[in-house]
Amino acid sequence: MQERYDPQDVEREAQDYWERRGSFRVVEDPARPKFYCLSMFPYPSGKLHMGHVRNYTIGDVLTRHYRMRGMNVLQPMGWDAFGLPAENAAMANKVPPAKWTYDNIAYMKKQLRSLGFALDWERELATCRPEYYKWNQWLFARLFRKGLAYRKSGVVNWDPVDQTVLANEQVIDGRGWRTGAPVEKREIPMYFLRITAYAEELLAALDGLPGWPEQVKLMQKNWIGRSEGVRIGFEYEIEGDRRVLWVFTTRADTLMGATFCAVAAEHPIAAFASRSNQELAKFVEECKQGAVMEADLAQLEKKGMATGLTCTHPLSGEKIPVWVANYVLMGYGEGAVMAVPAHDERDYAFALEYGLPIKPVIRHSLGDTVPEPWQPQYADYGTCINSGKYDGLPYEKAVDAIAADLSGNKLGEKQVQWRLRDWGISRQRYWGCPIPIVHCPACGDVPVNDDDLPVALPEDLVPDGTGNPLNKMPAFLDTRCPSCGQPAKRETDTMDTFVDSSWYFARFACPDNDRAMVDQRARYWMPVDQYIGGIEHAILHLLYSRFFMRAMRDEGLLEVDEPFTNLLTQGMVLAETYYRDTPTGRREWVNPSEVEVGRDAKGKIVSAKRASDGAEVSFAGIRTMSKSKNNGVDPQALIEKYGADTARFFVIFASPPTNTLEWSDEGVEGSHRFLKRLWAFGAKFDAAAPAPGEAAADRAARLEVHSVLRQANYDLAKHQFNTVASAAMKILNALERLRGRTPAAQEGLSILLRLLSPITPHVCHHLWCALGFGEDVMQAAWPEPDPAALVQDEIEYVVQVNGKLRGTVWVPASSTEERTAALAITAVEKFIAGKPVRKRIVVPGRLVNIVV
């Protein structure tokens, strides 16, 4: 065996071996348990980033581990290839998005291969290929015919200068990113998927997902947002016409405290009142300024204006004013609320600001009144007061009584309300899956016939920032109505890329099928047993995928409800950020790889400067890797310098998968050092002659190795891979202490290589063969601890006096609790000093606490 560890050689050799053998090809095999291990597919942005390396390494560790446990493991890879960045790159470089995308895919695929992931590349797919998106269109058309897809108007960000729709990301501080013009809201027709039809099921089924993090399930639950309440009608009159303003509330018990109603700026009442009120019209217009992001809307200063209209309180008959308020959202409930200032924080603030009456109607924990300032207790549930016949009723009884009275005069009923909204999938963009609809003057919106799918996206256009180039392309636009055959226009909107990613995991089972969206093979592989991806997808992508599974199930395509049995959400990758103030006052961000830090004798950082010119730089904290802060670390440079195994080991070792991972050059060095040590140990082992060993040392080493292995297997099961990497280091430390090629060393090294092989497969592959353990470590059985090696004659007990650590004592494993306690007392005699022992607590195998 060669003395020096040369990762490039070792990795090329291992990858060639796997390639020759087709080691990662997987076929359906009913004889073995299947395991579908999937990492979220990447957007082909140009090159891999650290988040990808982390994500795919985690997936690969699982894949290789389960393979060694004898399972039939599928780990595929593909490309989430449609999207906005390709259009931006196209504009910048005057290259069609398709070419940019395909080039990126080719490069990133090479990078993925160099990392040695056990991926079945035969199943590769890209969502921008017609053979993939055809099935988006096919399913959309079916859902459209069924009414699960439909057209209505939706609100978008509008750039008035470029005359184009902007994504939220393209809105910066309320202005268009290219033009700097203040963004406006605009209503346009678009297509929606009726995800709300599945709201009840999507919510209820969360309870049946024990393999998902509680945190994610809770976020989904809150997002779906089921609330039970009462829909209440407030009658009003317009030009002698009696109409009803409907609101939804979960606090119908506070109805007698409603002193006004508030509607969203987009509400029809606001539009009506604006016609005769210029000032109000101006205010409504003002509310339409700005972007559609809810986070921004929620932080706006609460503003409102009276419409001049009044409505009738459905129970008291009182006239109460109707206001327009910017904190009422048109997209939720009825777009109108009844305001109960005494018991709702936002209504309270609003009433104080505009001098509206505040009428307490609930006895809360602080009393019967609601003096300033607002206290959270005002929103407590309590019994009704100042509410006439409802006085004294607790929450539920009050709601029941009020709902019953309202339904008597048809002005209210109990209702279940969802926060979840239907999914708007139309994008006014070129680089996406065309929505397969034809607009016919006679027949209206008609879905394209199955035989005419796919509606192919031309791949040679270059967008120029002024909207969708498909609109200027008669060859695409002009067609005939699928229903009547008359000339008609094609829809030019494309689908949200979340549609592409909502079912790709099922397509990996059968990417070559040109007759069906999915087939029998998908029934074999689905559901995904382990899904791995960023926590940032905890809501939207996962919810949309869960919805798609059900929509596909109801089309008879699959038999599963839930796409992902187990979910692992990995944390973000962070790095230090440094900047330098330039003479112009702008901050220049300096990549951490160019920064040298000075430390004091205790290792604290005391200075930082740029290596190239010695300029002092300032530290700006540890942040997620991003272009804007120039703190990204290129995995490619890392792989070239240290090899894929070092990169893989570092991302596993540095942090548990669900935590954030902090980049550190020194940490990478440390990981590399470990692999060099492993190699050196292997080389020495190879050169040594077999030795008989020494009983006591061998026994101690076996105890150590097998205890560490037992813990490592426990950690693997809970996906805590960083301590599995630690375990490998501990085993190597133990083996290095042994000296000589003894049977215990032989066994320990065999365990070490198998345990480590999912993390650093190349070096383990090489050592496994070179040291004669076998041909292919991937084919070896997963190591299990030997119970005999774990047996101990004596156990060390910790002895506490009054809960304070005072000593330790070795106790025979067969000792009774009584005897153990007695031994413990003799060990800490001087701390007891004759005081009477009041209590002795013995934790078997662990500690004794003596209370005096």
Next chain:
RNA sequence: GCGAAGGUGGCGGAAUUGGUAGACGCACUGGAUUUAGGUUCCAGCGCGGAAACGCUUGUGGGUUCGAGUCCCACCCUUCGCACCA
């Protein structure tokens, strides 16, 4: 603003789930090897203290023989908020 998660040495993290806080590694210090730098190897390393010992898991309180872990209040950080993927 709403929803979710998290705060442990100089740093990343560990702690068999209520039982020795700081495993493993990084950084740092000393030593050996080397002409030197790097590499490699050996030793030390939570804080205070000469030591005995005391203190220590964001802050303050509580439960317990025993709390990083459970309960209450507060402070701080990160993620998501429907057109980034």
